[in-house]
Amino acid sequence: MVKCPDRKGVIAALAQLLYGLGCNILASDQFTAEEGVYFQRIRFDLTDMVVGTANKAVLERAIAEVADRFGMEWRLFYDGAVKRVAILVSRLDHCLYDILIRHRAGELKCEIPIIISNHPDLEGIATSFGIPFKHLPVAPGSGPEGKRSQIEALLEELGVDLIVLARYMQIFSEEFCSRNAMRTINIHHSFLPAFEGAKPYHRAYERGVKVIGATAHYATSELDAGPIIEQDVTRISHRDSVQDMIRKGRDLERLVLARALRSVLSDSVMVNGNRTVVFEI
Amino acid sequence: MVKCPDRKGVIAALAQLLYGLGCNILASDQFTAEEGVYFQRIRFDLTDMVVGTANKAVLERAIAEVADRFGMEWRLFYDGAVKRVAILVSRLDHCLYDILIRHRAGELKCEIPIIISNHPDLEGIATSFGIPFKHLPVAPGSGPEGKRSQIEALLEELGVDLIVLARYMQIFSEEFCSRNAMRTINIHHSFLPAFEGAKPYHRAYERGVKVIGATAHYATSELDAGPIIEQDVTRISHRDSVQDMIRKGRDLERLVLARALRSVLSDSVMVNGNRTVVFEI
């Protein structure tokens, strides 16, 4: 994936580079934001790379040269390199179950070395899927910051690439958020920016909306204001109580989080200021 | 339609009353809000009414008696009584066209005695559908309050029952709103309560949402905060510019406004605090 100022010749330079090295471009998508920033995602096959697949250094050096010429930020992901994902949960199990079932079904290309919770309730689910579970309680009033060293130490120790807050009911400190920026995904149970903060279904009920929603976004230090990766909604009527919304919302939350996670795991998401570019290839 | 505290025997009393008078109940829907308020909508046929269809007074007196017994608010709508609707527009024509086409197709059971605008642009459309058009310009800075007497006088003169703000770009005074409460429908181009106020598509673009929406609601003195009648959304992606959102939003706006208007015209909407009960029969 590359990101650079929009200039002529970028596509040609990258395509020529890959062709010259014997790489076959499998898919390519690009997007030029209104601000003149150019984003591109290219998937290519190294099998026939003339310099040998072992020689990734040559490839990376060649890309670095082009990148330098065009003022390009770039990241290269190898297909074999599976991301390591930590799931943080509290007491609600629907998002956790959903991720684990999809993972087992092969929908989510990642490893899950740990499930962390501030409550012990969901340990049985972790166990039934053979995933280690760590209970790190949060002292009342302290916030999980108190657990920072513990959580972050654990994540570091396990080599975690991505943190998924699957209905984790604690707010992280600004420091945690900035240290883990753009690698922490949260699911919020409203169609943000409506009903930011706590108890969105209760507030949706009070406002009398006719749709409810869910939003997967990168967690940032400003609560519920990070770049949105995916959103969806479902219709409700006057007959739906808050409890009905919570029930219907569970389906939304898990679908939206799963779609966002799948996009992030396939390296299809780039951040453009406070917006995201989500490639579909 | 009736509204009263939830008490035993309401349904039986009404059903018995209608049966006793020889009225055939065609459809009935009811809803008890959590606050213990009971709403019911009954459609019935007077054809075989024992006292004769001319004798509506008997029917109304009988209902009034039951209503009195149960502390019931009630409204009786006769099928022949077609509502008179004034449409207020500014320069955008998509909602106006949509209403007029549906009206001509027989989807909207109403009369449209007048289209009022603060601009002369859409007169041609009104004319092609044979509807009178009145241009009432608003002096800059004055707001349409300056036109209050003119607009309200016109509405009164024409016996207007319902006011539809079909992308009318002026804010009414508190006095206008309270005088016309629950008979003025507005279409807002966002999924309220997100992006209340002006330029919602621009703000949706800046926030980077993945869905945009539209909301039809009763206009109240608090801007964009009245009871919501209908909402819907459509998906967008990072590729959609503000202009694309405006284009996609036009389809949403007209569909949502049309559905809300249809519900209101069929007397299916009741207000419950700041929420609505929208019966589907």
Next chain:
Amino acid sequence: MVKCPDRKGVIAALAQLLYGLGCNILASDQFTAEEGVYFQRIRFDLTDMVVGTANKAVLERAIAEVADRFGMEWRLFYDGAVKRVAILVSRLDHCLYDILIRHRAGELKCEIPIIISNHPDLEGIATSFGIPFKHLPVAPGSGPEGKRSQIEALLEELGVDLIVLARYMQIFSEEFCSRNAMRTINIHHSFLPAFEGAKPYHRAYERGVKVIGATAHYATSELDAGPIIEQDVTRISHRDSVQDMIRKGRDLERLVLARALRSVLSDSVMVNGNRTVVFEI
């Protein structure tokens, strides 16, 4: 729930009957089909029933009398009477998991005394939810009819009220279907009547459709032609391979089956010829 020819006074008679016995009507919905058949669903509270809650016989006799008068079919469901549901599966686990998770979360008011499969693969899932699992293999070429006595004997022994075919990949005999008519729910992975029969996603791919769907229906002896309870679709594009459709379809299948099951368990579904009336209360 009642079903009878549409005649004046039905509503009044039932409402009066319940009122007279001291029952409070909690919700009521009705529908008159074009063929002149009247359907009604009434939920009422027996707590204050004048003859005492123990005396259900009085209630049932009273209803039977009214029913007789109006040529009415009727069924009475008591809230405490929880349905017993058998789930039949083959090798795919997503619908099974979904039902079990919703059941545990309290979304599905039923007991699940048995999971039956023609393969042993999913026994582990059954066990982790504490549900008995029975492996009843089907000899190749024989069809499950060979297992009829076994399956049906088991269902009878366990007092099963409802059979859910949660991606059970065997076709039942006509005799099984007619013996279990309107108590067997199947999930089909297309928007029926498109792509009836086998491999619908492959055929959807070949036809080049832009939406795929799922359908929950009562199983009848005519394959995939029984009354439809619930359907939904999702968009796809030219980029979606058959494998992508299968993946996206899993979400559809489980959502559609869950909604249908929930409606059936709450006694909200009535059959009207080959169509269903699905009440929303």
Next chain:
Amino acid sequence: MVKCPDRKGVIAALAQLLYGLGCNILASDQFTAEEGVYFQRIRFDLTDMVVGTANKAVLERAIAEVADRFGMEWRLFYDGAVKRVAILVSRLDHCLYDILIRHRAGELKCEIPIIISNHPDLEGIATSFGIPFKHLPVAPGSGPEGKRSQIEALLEELGVDLIVLARYMQIFSEEFCSRNAMRTINIHHSFLPAFEGAKPYHRAYERGVKVIGATAHYATSELDAGPIIEQDVTRISHRDSVQDMIRKGRDLERLVLARALRSVLSDSVMVNGNRTVVFEI
């Protein structure tokens, strides 16, 4: 737009060619079908073309050379070249109105030199939008083939590029279809392949489906079996009569037809056997 067997170096060759000529690639999308066919759509800017914008011949010769090398089919569309669209209608006006309103709003980049109908009913609408209207009645039993010479002569005379059947209720001959293959778009009022042929809403009602749909497709000699460009559906319930479906379907039909037409007019649709590739850029 190009279509060729999938081979290494295609992207690089095209990108290099355009870069060499000074053209700036604005957007590019590609897709490799499972059958090994490669599709690409590139939008580029000629403004800075080194050989001068007048010299399109150089560009086309250069593309032809690359195309020859890769066995590529290609089409080049110039932004200024606006397509000429003929609309064929019968008596229903909703799709016609919709296209004309969108056209006037600038949503559809095309010219509409003629509206042709086998009935005179919609002439007034054509006139109010300033579009010529031609009434070409079809003798009962003859089919529009009898009008072939007239319709096709008219289309040829007017230099029509694209034919839109906006609820045109006549079936064309095989000869007409093959002569106008992939330039005739039809809107069918069901989610094909369900309910091919006549009266789909009636048959949807009889089958008791819970969704209805609409499909825009290229018309081919096999009725309702041509490549699908766009589809969508809407939910219905047991309460919806055939008339309700027809009403709700009108909204679907016009939205689906408009989206398909917009894609075709922006040269985003390529045909891959009986499927379509619809690029989103």
